[in-house]
Each structure stands twice: as C-alpha cells, then as structure tokens.
Amino acid sequence: MTYRTLRVSGRTKMSVLLLLASAAPQLGLAQTLSPLAFSVASVRPNQAGNAGGEGSERETITLTPANLTMRNVSLRSAIRWAYDLRDSQISGPGWLESQRYDISANTPGQTAQAEVRLMLQNLLADRFKLSVRRETKDLSVYAMTVKRSGKLTIASGGANSVLPNGGAIEFHNYSMAELAERLGSRPFRLDRPVVDKTGLEGVFDFSVKFADNASDLKHTLEGMEQGSADGAPSMITILQEQLGLAFKVAKAPVSSLTVEHAEKVPTGN
Structure with a gap:
C-alpha cells in the first residue's frame, strides 16, 4: 500500500484555524444553552x-x-x-x-x-x-374498562379537540389512552391516575354533559371541583352513565x- 503526504500551505493552515476559531463559540453556545426561564x-x-x-x-x-x-x-x-x-x-x-x-x-x-x-x-x-x-412506584390507580358498549362513537375525522357545547364538553378524535390521561386534569380531576384497560383501539367522538346550559357549566364544574355542588353526581358516576365506562381501584406502576x-x-x- 502506498501512503502519500498531503502538504498544506501556510495560507491554508491559517484559513483552517480561522474557520475553527469562528465555529468554536457556536459549538460552545450549543452546549451551554440556558435553561428555559421566565423573563x-x-x-x-x-x-x-x-x-x-x-x-x-x-x-x-x-x-x-x-x-x-x-x-x-x-x-x-x-x-x-x-x-x-x-x-x-x-x-x-x-x-x-x-x-x-x-x-x-x-x-x-x-x-x-x-x-x-x-x-x-x-x-x-x-x-x-x-x-x-x-x-416508578406501584400506586393506587383506576383501571378503566368498558361497562356498557355503544356509548362511544367512532370518530368521523377532523382534528383532536376538546370544546364546550352548551352544558357539555365534546371530545373529538380521542383515543381511550388519551382520555385516561385527560381524566387527571380539568374538568375531571380524578383523585388517582387512570390506566386504560378498555382494549378499545382507534379514536372516538363523545360528549360529557355537566349542566343544562352554557351559563351553568362553569358554576357546576367549579362546584364539583370544590366539593360544593349539592346533589351533583360524582365524576365517576357521570363517566359510567354517559360513556359506559367502569373504574376499578387497582395497583399499577406509575411514574412518581x-x-x-x-x-x-x-x-x-
């Protein structure tokens, strides 16, 4: 095998050094980007x-x-x-x-x-x-299963969205895994994580009614969240009756x- 020596002129050496010098601050910047912070x-x-x-x-x-x-x-x-x-x-x-x-x-x-x-x-x-x-710890969770079929409609297409409609909140293009994750936040705020055990594949359109009209929706949700909505059914009951889902307390590995x-x-x- 023949090895050849590449000779580099002084001008070329200087050009390479200048190129490396100009790139160094950018490389350093990429490695030391400040963490996200409020102004x-x-x-x-x-x-x-x-x-x-x-x-x-x-x-x-x-x-x-x-x-x-x-x-x-x-x-x-x-x-x-x-x-x-x-x-x-x-x-x-x-x-x-x-x-x-x-x-x-x-x-x-x-x-x-x-x-x-x-x-x-x-x-x-x-x-x-x-x-x-x-x-990851084994924590108390709700295992979400199907109690009664026919309550969920196969999605008709469109974007994944959550929108109020009168006294209800409509969900479009939602999978059961996405719903399980959503149940920990408003308007549901269940008291423990939810694990999807429905076995339902694909995405669905469904609606959850909380009040008779839009003006009562916010008041009802706030009352349920604070535990002051007299006579209001529990969130679990609403989900069971309107979506045909069941929730059983179980143990499962959860990020903590x-x-x-x-x-x-x-x-x-």
Whole structure:
C-alpha cells in the first residue's frame, strides 16, 4: 500500500484555524444553552394563607399567554403543576402542603404550556433549591374498562379537540389512552391516575354533559371541583352513565416524584 503526504500551505493552515476559531463559540453556545426561564418572576410567602383561618387553603392558578399567576399555593401544588402530576404521585415532607406562597411570572412572549411548566420547574429549583428524584412506584390507580358498549362513537375525522357545547364538553378524535390521561386534569380531576384497560383501539367522538346550559357549566364544574355542588353526581358516576365506562381501584406502576430537598423560605426576587 502506498501512503502519500498531503502538504498544506501556510495560507491554508491559517484559513483552517480561522474557520475553527469562528465555529468554536457556536459549538460552545450549543452546549451551554440556558435553561428555559421566565423573563420576570416573583416568589413570596403568602402571609394570610400561612396564618390560617377561613379561606387559608383556597388556591388559584391562572395561566395567560403572557403570565403565570399562583395565589396562596402550597409548594406541593406548585410542584404538581410544574411536573403535571397528581398528589398521589408526589412524596416529600409534610410542610410542602402547609406553607403557602404567591408566584407571579411573566413568559417571554407566546409560550406553550409545556414550556411554561419547564420554566416553573427551573424557577422552583432556583428559588426553593428544589431537588427531586423521579422513579416508578406501584400506586393506587383506576383501571378503566368498558361497562356498557355503544356509548362511544367512532370518530368521523377532523382534528383532536376538546370544546364546550352548551352544558357539555365534546371530545373529538380521542383515543381511550388519551382520555385516561385527560381524566387527571380539568374538568375531571380524578383523585388517582387512570390506566386504560378498555382494549378499545382507534379514536372516538363523545360528549360529557355537566349542566343544562352554557351559563351553568362553569358554576357546576367549579362546584364539583370544590366539593360544593349539592346533589351533583360524582365524576365517576357521570363517566359510567354517559360513556359506559367502569373504574376499578387497582395497583399499577406509575411514574412518581420524590422531593429530596426544598427550603421553606424562597430566595429573594
């Protein structure tokens, strides 16, 4: 085999060095991109909530295109929203529930909710020195099965969507796996994770009625969420009767989060 030596002129060497030098900052930038962060954020203890008394546990979380506002929230609630989990999936010290805070944060322009959640994770790590560990545990879940067939309609096409219609909420192009995931958030908020055991393939169109008209819908849902809707059927009952689904308590491996460290007093704004 014959080996040949490639001679490089001084000018060529200089060109290569300049090219590498100009590329180095870009390579470094790609490796050290800053984590997602709010443009401005304020985190303060809520003195009224920490003092106890009537309404001391009432929390509000509001997300707009430009701002995330949390009033009188526990750190557990903030963690739950940031990581999109349920209470049963979070473990840690008891004070995570008792201490109350106000969080107000501005997003840099139009920001997707998934990115806002990541921003809040980073904010909690910064201000509360929050350290968490993700793991899988066998937790109590609802196994969702079919109780009565014929309640779900095969999807007629179109986009995956959730829209209010009068006193009902309509779901289009939804799979049973997507519904199981949705049941942990509004308007359902079931108290434990749901695992799809229906065996139903494909996507469906269905509607869940909560009130007689649009004006009563918001009031009814808020009352059910707060447990103050007198005479209202439980969410499980609504799903059983209207969608023909059944829910049985079982054990299943579920992604969970353990708080390893957090400080009660957030760092200054």
